[in-house]
Amino acid sequence: MSEGAKSLKVAVLGCGAVGSQVVRLLTEQADDLTARVGAPVELVGVAVRRLDAPRDVEVPEGLLTTDATGLVSRDDVDLVVEVIGGIEPARSLILAALENGASVVTANKALLAEDGPTLFEAAAKAERDLYYEAAVAGAIPILRPLRESLAGDKVTRVLGIVNGTTNFILDKMDSSGAGFSEALEEAQQLGYAEADPTADVEGFDAAAKAAILASLAFHSRVTASDVYREGISEVTAADVASARDMGSVVKLLAICELRPGPHGDQVAARVHPAMIPRSHPLASVREAYNAVFVESEAAGQLMFYGPGAGGAPTASAVLGDLVTVARNRLAGTRGAGESAYADRAVQPMGETRTRYHVAIDVDDRAGVLAAVANAFADHDVSIQTVRQEGRGADAQLVVVSHAASDAALSATVDQLRNMDIVREVTSVMRVEGGDE
Amino acid sequence: MSEGAKSLKVAVLGCGAVGSQVVRLLTEQADDLTARVGAPVELVGVAVRRLDAPRDVEVPEGLLTTDATGLVSRDDVDLVVEVIGGIEPARSLILAALENGASVVTANKALLAEDGPTLFEAAAKAERDLYYEAAVAGAIPILRPLRESLAGDKVTRVLGIVNGTTNFILDKMDSSGAGFSEALEEAQQLGYAEADPTADVEGFDAAAKAAILASLAFHSRVTASDVYREGISEVTAADVASARDMGSVVKLLAICELRPGPHGDQVAARVHPAMIPRSHPLASVREAYNAVFVESEAAGQLMFYGPGAGGAPTASAVLGDLVTVARNRLAGTRGAGESAYADRAVQPMGETRTRYHVAIDVDDRAGVLAAVANAFADHDVSIQTVRQEGRGADAQLVVVSHAASDAALSATVDQLRNMDIVREVTSVMRVEGGDE
The missing domain is CATH 3.40.50.720 (NAD(P)-binding Rossmann-like Domain)
Structure with a gap:
């Protein structure tokens, strides 16, 4: 001293x-x-x-x-x-x-x-x-880089795996083929999940972090209630297998974006499971690690990786x-305080542009593909790829859409569910990290 | 305004x-x-x-x-x-x-x-x-995290790919099997390497960055002349292929470590090509991107990734x-100034502990393996693996050592080169990023 x-x-x-x-x-x-x-x-x-x-x-x-x-x-x-x-x-x-x-x-x-x-x-x-x-x-230094290092740049997107518990569970489901309950149980036994895992698995923890990230990245006040939130408890082994077939992996993502709105750029913040290509840097984040991917106008793409929790x-x-x-x-001084000068509006989830992966069990007969394609067209949703697999009397269609409003995609899925030729919509999941 | x-x-x-x-x-x-x-x-x-x-x-x-x-x-x-x-x-x-x-x-x-x-x-x-x-x-925020975010922690190691030109060349050699000259030429055509590429390919640029990183990480004054430096111009297509056989990849690494010395911890800083396992987070850093891996006592392992150059x-x-x-x-204030309070000595490269990968063309006859093993033993260098491949009249031995002083490893290679049964030492490269 x-x-x-x-x-x-x-x-x-x-x-x-x-x-x-x-x-x-x-x-x-x-x-x-x-x-x-x-x-x-x-x-x-x-x-x-x-x-x-x-x-x-x-x-x-x-x-x-x-x-x-x-x-x-x-x-x-x-x-x-x-x-x-x-x-x-x-x-x-x-x-x-x-x-x-x-x-x-x-x-x-x-x-x-x-x-x-x-x-x-x-x-x-x-x-x-x-x-x-x-x-x-x-431990990952992410807020300071956003607050200070990127203060002279314009951040346009933050994409992160910010909850270790859910990443551990999804990683386990991917590597072992286990279902959600089984993987959760293992996470609990190893101390990666709490006895009451709600805050983690239902995305509340990630949504709180998304609100903090969006506030800092976009100089606006974003609270947890502004963040659209879906957890991982509905993710099935079939979803994970379907992602694998596409060369993708399911991750719980916190996504904060700057999106054009009627009166200037808006903030869109959401937490939900999504399929990302295995070639994306976030796809290789294993077990309980965290990583945050930042896109800005001048710096380009940055990633920060490390242990997301632990004493x-x-x-x-x-x-x-x-x-x-x-x-x-x-x-006798203080650091930069809150910066909320931009005061941006929050874009409603329905208006946020996302992509969907939809797996559908259908009757295996002529005209089915056309009928399904029409359902997408009815809502102005453009299809990127369709894969059809016959299996006896029925067939499975896997459709990946281009980016469209979440409301249009959601309405498309509702319509599919009401069609006679559709036996079951077996998997609906958003797709991130690729071309729109 | x-x-x-x-x-x-x-x-x-x-x-x-x-x-x-x-x-x-x-x-x-x-x-x-x-x-x-x-x-x-x-x-x-x-x-x-x-x-x-x-x-x-x-x-x-x-x-x-x-x-x-x-x-x-x-x-x-x-x-x-x-x-x-x-x-x-x-x-x-x-x-x-x-x-x-x-x-x-x-x-x-x-x-x-x-x-x-x-x-x-x-x-x-x-x-x-x-x-x-x-x-x-x-653009990667790395100095501010070292200066500020980790200021209450003890950084023990910084391992980075901090030169985009050499990473582009080595990545090209790995993906296409090209030799150094051919890959350099392509880098020059694409604007990733300058007409006179010396500062990049001989490691001067990376050594300057290693000195800055070591100074900040260990609160000591480290200058470029304190950094051991080897470039990539001697890396051959055979070295890269040999790395591939081991499930590794060759990268030009800047390595800054805190190592025990006779009067407290010393700083070891070096830049050289090294083989790292393909499973290491730095192995997947492609083209002209940069990444810096930081280990500290409390935070554990962190990685920072992004574009390492460009206007x-x-x-x-x-x-x-x-x-x-x-x-x-x-x-009316200023930020934290230079922090050099620790004032640590620099460990000479000869005393720095590294691992070697050595490929040797030898006569294919009985006793050769024992003779080679003895050369390592003469310098107290412990062998981790040996792989022997016969090819007609001669054979190739690939030896990977455990960590030993660089001087001992270097002396071992000198001795191998003077042995009658050794036709040629075809590849010598340090190995990083695995168990010691």
Whole structure:
């Protein structure tokens, strides 16, 4: 430690998988942090729910407290790290910390996606930093590149695998042919999925991250409720096999795009399973890894890849923010705040242009292909490819469309379902990552 | 433009492939930049060698000048962008700009790798920013993540494909079976290699980038002369075929590692062709793309991928820096300066632990394998695999070693070359990216 330098005092809220790694790194890397920040960074308190809970790190004597509100209200706390998660009490504690003059680092994607503007406004009013790199894609530095590195460019598209649990399940279904339930069970046994997997498998977690990515990429306020969301619980082994036949793989994608609208560019943000070609860089993202693909006008295509979750990786992202925020604090300044100047409208999902892959069991007789093609034509949906496979008395048609409005595609599928010659629409899935 | 806000005045030095794109983006994105910076960013001059040279952008009337020294000495210039390249006059101009109170953004890897400390000290003395994201891997945000996102973590290894020309050539050799000269010629025809390709194919460009990456990753001063360097001009079609037989591919890698030394961790930095397994994320980096793989203690393995060169991508990185530097300027502050606190020694290449792939034409008679194995054993080099292929009167042995000091491996190869039973050592190449 540089002698005489006044230390920066850090309070950590939460000491679970991430919090315990933050505490460990703060202690083990103390000398490094001092050198990087320019002053010692001192842990002054760790708020937990129960003092006697088992935890992965030895918290120094006397630092544990169950009084989180008291901790963030202390006069001497400069920096607050919030790794409790969830909406409350996290929101009240962050707001209290900012009001009390502390800068805040958080990993709380759910809170940011639901009520980010309240937090950003509180930070702006208090003239304090609010950083949250760890909220999206764990250790992968993606928010800082979007906020800063690409600040002089125009981002047009962000396409990401941002949920490790669903990627593990889909990867397992692809490699073993397993169904969803079987793959979920294996993920739960290995600790990749929680006992109640809803937030992950139904896409809520990915939708929160999509809202954060879209806000940063397009300088607009996008909340989780603006993001169209479909999970993976309906994805079948047949869908995955059908993707394989097409040289594709099924991934749960978070897609944020800038799309022309009636009054300038709009934001389209959605989370759903989709087929992508195996040659696409995102197709090779295996197991619980995350990756985010960014397209911008000048930089072209960039990809960021790494562990999307886990205590230590997420803590690495928290510490990176902590160093920046601490440096700003010492310099008496703050980093770039929220940038929502573009204030773009959100495009409704029905107007968003996507492509569909539709597998249909039909009667095997003359005129069937023409009838199916007509159903697409009725809704002005152009067909890219049709593959027909006879199998005894019935046949299977696999149709891949060109890009059309999601509403038109959805109406086409409804019409197909009502046709006499159609026995069953066995698979409907969006297609991404290829030519439109 | 926000009315009344004082504008920040930018001078651009150089108007070639990168400079012309910087000028274009400054003009086209002016409103966006104003919103992101908080004040208008105004282009006040562009220094060029010849006023009448053809260029890719229409420079606004009256801004072109051949007097670069005069431009950086102007009282009203806040920010200087240096995209001339090379050592002089770039160095003198950057130093003059800093001394004159301007902040500087540069893409000049050669200068930073040769004489970075002089520039960093000048920036520190002038209390101005010196940013250089565009100097390594074009548009890929890699320096900012190393400087900031991973600032609370401990980076242990950086492994990158950071030269697009050599990657194009090696990719071509791999996909078509072409020899080096033939692939180079194609790269030159397509504009991926210059008429004098020395800086690229002999690894000088990659070594400069390795020095910059190692300095940032390990908080030490590493210059180009500290980096061991071998180019790709000696890589043969047989080497590439041999790699293919092993399920590997040949890439020119920049490798920066933290290695235990007698007085604490040392920095090892090297650039050379190496075989990596096709399953490694870097193996699938095609054509002129770049990618950088980073390993750190807490974050684990991260990868950053994108276009490593080109006017527009490089300009995107320059503009990202420009926004940050302009914001700092408005706030009356500066970003984190050079961080060289760790001051680590550089490990000599001979002591660096690597693995070798050696292909040897030998007499096909009993005892040959034992004799070759003894040569490795004489230097305490452990063999991982040997493959023997008889072909008439002679045979080929392909040996892959475990990790050993580069000096021991090199001595082993010397000894092999002097053995009677060895007709020729046909291929020697380092092996990376697998188990040691």
